[in-house]
Amino acid sequence: MPTLLIVEDNELNRDMLSRRLQRRGYQVLLASDGGQGLALARAERPDLILMDMSIPVVDGWEAARRLKADPVTRPIPVIALTAHAMAGDEARARSAGCDDFDTKPVDLPRLLGKIQRWLGEVPNPGATDTGQPMPALRLPPMAQVTLPGTRASLGELLAFCERTSREFGLDADTSFRVRLSVEEVCVNVMDHAYRGREAGPVKLRLLREPAAVVIVVEDKGATFDPASAPAPVLRGTAEQRPVGGLGWHLVRQVMDDVHHEGLPGGGNRITLTKRLPAA
Incomplete structure (x- = not known):
């Protein structure tokens, strides 16, 4: 199964999200600050990274820039997570190198949809289970x-x-x-x-x-x-x-x-x- 790296300094949020993803079959790595996240990403090469942007040591914005500057970790998709949802946050995250963006508190079905699309796990992203068309998606390159x-x-x-x-x-x-x-x-x-x-x-x-x-x-x-x-x-x-x-x-x-x-x-x-x- 794919391995996900969660970089989140809030212990409750980190453990809750980890448990929910593990129940759905994902292997999960955990980091509590940006420095740990960078080290784990390079050592373990996860399939996808969930990056809280307000983390200590190295914040999420700088961590994303470093990940995308390193040829070893650059191919790993990074989804930015932020509790602020301020105007411009998504553009700022993408400018830092993040591949996608989501807000907290986590809406798990929405986040899972993004994870699955980046990992190529959605065979037909153009329709729902009921056969109704989904809204247009920005498909990952x-x-x-x-x-x-x-x-x-x-x-x-x-x-x-x-x-x-x-x-x-x-x-x-x-x-x-x-x-x-x-x-x-x-x-x-x-x-x-x-x-x-x-x-x-x-x-x-x-x-x-x-x-x-x-x-x-x-x-x-x-x-x-x-x-x-x-x-x-x-x-x-x-x-x-x-x-x-x-x-x-x-x-x-x-x-x-x-x-x-x-x-x-x-x-x-x-x-x-x-x-x-x-x-």
């Missing part, structure tokens, strides 16, 4: 999929990339770069991270930011470091060149940033960033 880490999943992963690129409105060149990078990274996971062991999952997340598209690939295989991949030898015929290094070389050529981290308990997270051309 994020999509993710988890599939078995085998070559048989590659076609579905690439189809997901193409579909999401269209939904994000990416131009042809950026779409090509996204697809190429996802293919190279996922094949590396399938052929190397899971080599000699039962294939585990590959989790792919695409995030559309105002000026960039971010790709996150996670696995639970053997830890590897792309920086250690040998530089490819591009001279000579194909038969004369040694095997290895070309895939990561291509990824570095078509992406603006390539970041790798080993995951706690094993596995890898690759975060790729491609800046978008100016409109």
Whole structure:
């Protein structure tokens, strides 16, 4: 199940929200101030963060800015929670980097709807259980999929990339770069991270930011470091060149940033960033 990080200094509010979310199947991490929240977010990489904005040590506004400035935590959706609901709070939260906004006291059905949309858990957000249309929603510019880490999943992963690129409105060149990078990274996971062991999952997340598209690939295989991949030898015929290094070389050529981290308990997270051309 998805893991949520709640950053809230009020113990009663924190524990009450945690219990309600756990009853609905979510795993929950807790932090009582912004400093703890930043440390937990980087160490545990939750699927989503619920951030109270009036917290000690590092307030929610600054914590959100730091999360979105860090390539490791930038892809994690952040929902701002504030009890003030003053005019301009939502705009201020989004300016700080928060992906969504809600008010306290928590209206759980409303908050759950936002959590589910950001996690891709609402298959048809255009209708209610009664079949009646819902009010227009600001859909999050994020999509993710988890599939078995085998070559048989590659076609579905690439189809997901193409579909999401269209939904994000990416131009042809950026779409090509996204697809190429996802293919190279996922094949590396399938052929190397899971080599000699039962294939585990590959989790792919695409995030559309105002000026960039971010790709996150996670696995639970053997830890590897792309920086250690040998530089490819591009001279000579194909038969004369040694095997290895070309895939990561291509990824570095078509992406603006390539970041790798080993995951706690094993596995890898690759975060790729491609800046978008100016409109």
